[in-house]
Amino acid sequence: MAHLWDAEVAVTTCQAKRLIESQFPDLIPADIQIMDYGFDNTVMNVNNDWVFRFPRREIAVRLLETEGKLLPLLAESGGGLQIPVPTYYGMPSSQYKWPFLGYRFVNGTIPSRAASVVREGESAIALARFLKKLHGTSVEAAEKHGVPYDELSRLDVEKRHPILEKNKDELKGLNLFHQVDKLETYLHNLPSKALPEETTLVHGDLHFKNIVVDKEGILSGILDWGDVHLGHRAIDLNLIYSFLTPEGRTQFLKEYGEVGEEELDYARFKAVYTNVVLLLYGYHEGQPHTVMEARNSLELALT
Template sequence: MTEPWTAERLVSESLAQELIQIQFPELRPARAQLIGEGFDNMVYRVNERYVFRFPRRSIAVQLLERECTLLPELGRSSLALDIPLPIFEGTASPEFPWPFVGYGFLNGVPAYTLSLEQRMLSVERLAEFVKSLHRFPLDQAAKLGASYDTIGRFDFPVRLPKTMENRDKAVALGLWGDAAAFNPILENVNRCPLPPQAEALVHGDLHFRNLLADGHGELSSVIDWGDVHMGYRATDLGFVYGFLPPEGRTRFFSIYGKIDEPTRLLSRYRSIHINLFQLIYGHDKGDRPLVEAARQSLLLALEP
């Protein structure tokens, strides 16, 4: 069975350098170093100053195009955390059939490497960031090309069976012990009333691999904006429940603003769904630190 992160096309270091030098001769000689590989893109650091993302799957093309339209405007919004700003926009060519994008390099380590104590250092900054993002005018976002949720993140007839499948897979692989621990959330979330329409502009894929921290252990930037869309706040707030302990959440929502019980349950479900996925992905890639971080996030999400 093909996993959802299976690549359709890979870009080698030599091909990345060739593409960059052909389309952006001012960067010659281009020295590219692979620094990351997600579900949708391969990420190369170039000449120490830039990051270039090359799609691994065709679905990533429209996500990169959306980033190039929205990120410059978001960058003018005085967000509390840095975001990548497109500088180089490569086009499809005989050498590579899809566009690719270069950004200024944002230094940092993945947020999942932070201890709980370190995470508490960034509660205020994280809350201000999410609050500002969720207040971005929807009419302006629509004019910039933002769409609604096109993949049904809270389409429970489709999503819940997948969440339960991943739960059972995690147990079968020995990655998680008690499948029933998730029941109070999974058995009740589909009864939650969804807001009648999109509430906010959301990052759409806010998890601990898409936030970076600086050398002091504080959150510094948010990357990978391909899933940005107009949707439900719980899409992003799920990160809070898998990243912060209960006392951190209390501080977060004192700044962000209070949420109602349905939004809280939807957020906890979102955290479980994402982190079960990360747990299995980490296992498949042999990434033990990622597996341990996903397991910890699941434990946090289960805390009331």
């Protein structure tokens, strides 16, 4: 059965080694290990210093190219959290038809593999300051660097409700989520009021696989900017529901600034929708750490 995350092209470590060594001789000999793979990219650890991302689907190519232009500018403007800044720009060739990028390693551990995770206090403040800076970026400047608008209707409840219902039924059939009654209750109370008109620069795909924490468990970095676009900030604010505790959310909003109730309702919807998908993804891909963290994130989102 085909899944949303199935690859069109899955680069192997042998292929990646040939590509990297042929284009970047300073990385020879390239010691390569697969770190992870998402819906759009295969992620490789190279010589323990670099992370290379290779598109798995054609839809990811344009996004990766935009990311390559935008991230250096965001790094220069600062924001308090680490982001991966591209250093190596791989070119298409007869060996691999798409471009690929190499970044300096962002120190930290994804929450699903961290010894401890701080979900309020310093993490909440760091996230608030980072997103306030990101969401304050000039839309005109982002447009000039090729950042697209939201072409996937990420907050379209009417469009995504049937998918969420279908995924909920699969979770229930697989007995993957023990609070499915709470999820079903939520599905009867989805946001319906119109969102206020607003366009900001957003990361676009904030969830536990795209953030890292430091040794103390405090949020320290934001990864995978392949979905960066111009859209509504509620898309990013979903993380306050799937990562922070209720106390952490209060601390976040005090630092970030005023957010309307409708925006928060849509942010929660995005958190629920995303983590239902990630829970199924972890199950079907045989990733128990992903299953555990997605389950925890979904429980938080429903709290």
